[in-house]
Amino acid sequence: MEKRRFANINQKYCVACGSCMKVCPKSAIKIPKGIFANVDKTLCIGCGLCAKACPASVITMQWKEEEYEKKETLV
């Protein structure tokens, strides 16, 4: 078990503007239906750029203990 940080989106207030999607270095954020953004937690590296860019401030960074394979994906 390892602690990981990743982006969490409050979809109730997400306006689906795409600011987060644009800045994500791993293309881990998608807005498939134009309603709210989704984070692919397997790709998210927890850099926090999306939270910084979000104009509605609906993205928070969370720590979670998860079982995962350590990949060399950090920038």
Added chain:
Amino acid sequence: MKKKKHWYDYLWIVSVIYLTLGFFNILFAWLGLICFFIPLCISVLKGNKLYCNRYCGRGQLFELLGKKFSRKKDIPHFLKTNWFRYGFFTFFMMMFLNMLFTTYIVFAGTKSLDEVVTLLWSLKLPWHFANRVAGVKPWAIQFAFGFYSVMLTSTVLGLVTMVLFKPRSWCVYCPMGTMTQGICKLKHKNKAM
């Protein structure tokens, strides 16, 4: 890690050109209709907000200017509630209909052409210098003045919230964004999210 730039990352230049052209010839304001119809078509036909996500020149412009001029503070909560967003959208549409009605009464000959740009729905700015082409129907010019007023007003509001809050704060309450998101919600209503 820098992302590769695409042609659509430079659409902010189109927004700047559009706003500048309005100072030289008001008839260019008609081109702004593109920014109304493209997002609508994308949301209706494709069911997404690709226009906001990728092609919105105004959003890009705020993003760019915001790097230097934004305080980068959180937007007040009430601005992101549905009450405010749909309320502002309704107000904006009512003002838009009012503009269309003004165009109609000029077309009908009841009212003469008003060479002003109305900023923030109340401030009438003399704009006669941008009415340069002779032989154009007065209603077409009136629509251009009205439409440019809408575009300039939204830009000013966007710039104010850009400075006060985060660069793309306008996107939170942008009437087009609210409308296209609403269309997407309706389109995907019966499908599993």
